[in-house]
Amino acid sequence: MLKGLNFGDTMKPELGYVILAAGKGTRMHSDLPKVLQQVLGKSLLGYVFDALNHVSQSRMWTVVGFRACDVERTFPQRLEQFVRQEEQIGTGHALMCAWDRIMAAGVSHVCVLNGDTPHVPVEAISNLAEACAANHAAMGMLTLRLDNPFGYGRIIRSADGCVEGVVEEKDFNAADHGGEVHEVNSGVYVFDVGRCASLLELMDRNNAQREYYLTQMVSLCAAHKQSVVGLPFGSSDLLRGINSPGELVRFEESLRTKIVNDLLDAGVILRNRHSIVIGPDVTVGSGAEIVGPCEIYGQSRIERGAVIASHCWIKDSILGPCQVKSFSHIEGSHIRAGASVGPYARIRPGSDIGEGARVGNFVEVKKSVLHTGAKAGHLSYLGDSDIGPGVNIGAGTITCNYDGVRKHRTEILENAFIGSNTALVAPVTVGAGALVAAGSVVTKNVPDGALCVARSRQTNLDRKKQPPQS
Numbered sequence: 001m002l003k004g005l006n007f008g009d010t011m012k013p014e015l016g017y018v019i020l021a022a023g024k025g026t027r028m029h030s031d032l033p034k035v036l037q038q039v040l041g042k043s044l045l046g047y048v049f050d051a052l053n054h055v056s057q058s059r060m061w062t063v064v065g066f067r068a069c070d071v072e073r074t075f076p077q078r079l080e081q082f083v084r085q086e087e088q089i090g091t092g093h094a095l096m097c098a099w100d101r102i103m104a105a106g107v108s109h110v111c112v113l114n115g116d117t118p119h120v121p122v123e124a125i126s127n128l129a130e131a132c133a134a135n136h137a138a139m140g141m142l143t144l145r146l147d148n149p150f151g152y153g154r155i156i157r158s159a160d161g162c163v164e165g166v167v168e169e170k171d172f173n174a175a176d177h178g179g180e181v182h183e184v185n186s187g188v189y190v191f192d193v194g195r196c197a198s199l200l201e202l203m204d205r206n207n208a209q210r211e212y213y214l215t216q217m218v219s220l221c222a223a224h225k226q227s228v229v230g231l232p233f234g235s236s237d238l239l240r241g242i243n244s245p246g247e248l249v250r251f252e253e254s255l256r257t258k259i260v261n262d263l264l265d266a267g268v269i270l271r272n273r274h275s276i277v278i279g280p281d282v283t284v285g286s287g288a289e290i291v292g293p294c295e296i297y298g299q300s301r302i303e304r305g306a307v308i309a310s311h312c313w314i315k316d317s318i319l320g321p322c323q324v325k326s327f328s329h330i331e332g333s334h335i336r337a338g339a340s341v342g343p344y345a346r347i348r349p350g351s352d353i354g355e356g357a358r359v360g361n362f363v364e365v366k367k368s369v370l371h372t373g374a375k376a377g378h379l380s381y382l383g384d385s386d387i388g389p390g391v392n393i394g395a396g397t398i399t400c401n402y403d404g405v406r407k408h409r410t411e412i413l414e415n416a417f418i419g420s421n422t423a424l425v426a427p428v429t430v431g432a433g434a435l436v437a438a439g440s441v442v443t444k445n446v447p448d449g450a451l452c453v454a455r456s457r458q459t460n461l462d463r464k465k466q467p468p469q470s
């Protein structure tokens with residue numbers, strides 16, 4: 001409990017959320033909007049949205065501006081909550097852009113967060129909102145104590161400890177404040193909507209960057225005898241904003257290390273762990289084994305008993321207790337128990353590799369099902385196909401699924417045998433137990449149990465009786 005602050009039983013504040021995500025992120029030196037920069041395969045803004053998943057979308061607004069369409073397109077299910085800031089002239093102006101929506105929603109308080117800070121301290125935010133309400137404060141903010149406060153707005157407190165101003169890096173001069181100030185603004189605020197409405201209009205651009213600084217609200221509150229709660233959040237690195245490639249990569253590395261260590265503690269074998277990258281939403285069952293270098297992203301689930309060799313890249317896939325050999329690439333697919341994939345296999349989205357099935361080297365599978373025990377050992381392309389149980393696909397088999405306009409499906413029924421170097425021109429079905437001779441170009445359906453030979457017959461002639469070659 002903080003000295004002087006009341007956390008009493010006042011009515012719970014009705015909280016809305018505004019995420020500031022309109023800035024270009026000049027210090028990132030990239031054409032991508034900063035909030036779309038990725039950390040372990042997930043965008044900065046994605047982290048913020050996921051942490052606030054419990055918040056109703058009717059109480060949440062995201063201010064976008066620089067390449068707004070790109071940001072909006074990345075989150076199509078959230079289109080309703082985007083608010084445009086056409087000209088990016090500061091964080092204060094960004095909040096003003098959302099103000100009408102906030103007022104219309106009728107919330108008592110609004111939490112404002114920077115979209116470049118992936119960690120959202122959900123519990124500390126509700127404490128902050130309650131402290132604001134209980135103390136009748138116009139606004140509150142979470143502060144950090146950093147050894148190196150460079151880049152952050154410095155918190156200025158009065159002799160009796162009240163927050164009375166924030167001075168931004170570009171306006172800060174240590175000499176004016178009796179030395180360096182180590183308490184900084186985390187960029188997490190709560191505003192009392194009623195108390196702040198008129199003060200917002202008093203913000204100006206009289207500062208080094210000629211922008212409307214949201215942080216000016218602190219001195220405006222102080223000047224109008226409104227109190228500000230400054231709630232310390234400790235010296236944690238978690239609430240650091242990401243402004244440059246260095247900060248992005250350092251944050252990514254610390255999160256990666258944490259995820260790997262947590263998995264090791266939970267009983268996952270991670271060999272060569274320093275080169276294993278696992279995204280924040282991936283689940284890995286204890287008893288799974290992964291060898292680095294290896295990357296696993298998205299909504300992947302790796303189950304107990306799965307063994308993944310080095311140099312694999314996996315995204316949005318479910319792996320049962322299977323074997324994935326080196327240099328395999330798996331996306332949006334399911335690899336079931338006892339299946340074996342790779343080395344050098346590419347499993348593209350929509351594929352399902354059944355129990356005990358085998359996909360060998362240089363085999364590409366796209367939107368295809370390989371049922372139990374089906375095998376494609378070498379050098380094949382299986383696209384838009386359904387490969388029945390026990391089918392054997394010979395080396396060099398290609399499903400010709402595209403006619404230049406549309407995609408078509410290939411169906412190979414159980415226990416069929418496809419000889420090497422076969423082209424299956426879709427749409428086509430090979431019946432159960434059928435055998436397609438090597439080198440065939442199959443353009444018509446093959447009945448169950450048939451032998452299909454679809455190639456020109458070989459002729460062997462006596463060389464000595466041939467006319468001499470010119």
Ligand code: UD1
Pocket residue numbers: 020021022023024025034035063065085087088089090091092093094114115116117151152153154166168184185186187212213214215240241242243
């Ligand atoms: C900001 C704070 C600083 C704090 C730091 C914490 C201000 C003026 N300064 O500085 O006190 O210590 O965060 O990380 O707020 N944005 C807009 N529209 C704009 C400008 C920015 O939506 O016109 C968004 C950005 O996309 C970003 C967020 O606001 O997500 C913060 O902007 P940024 O430029 O990163 O501010 P900092 O310099 O980090």
Ligand code: MG
Pocket residue numbers: 114116241242243
């Ligand atoms: Mg920032």
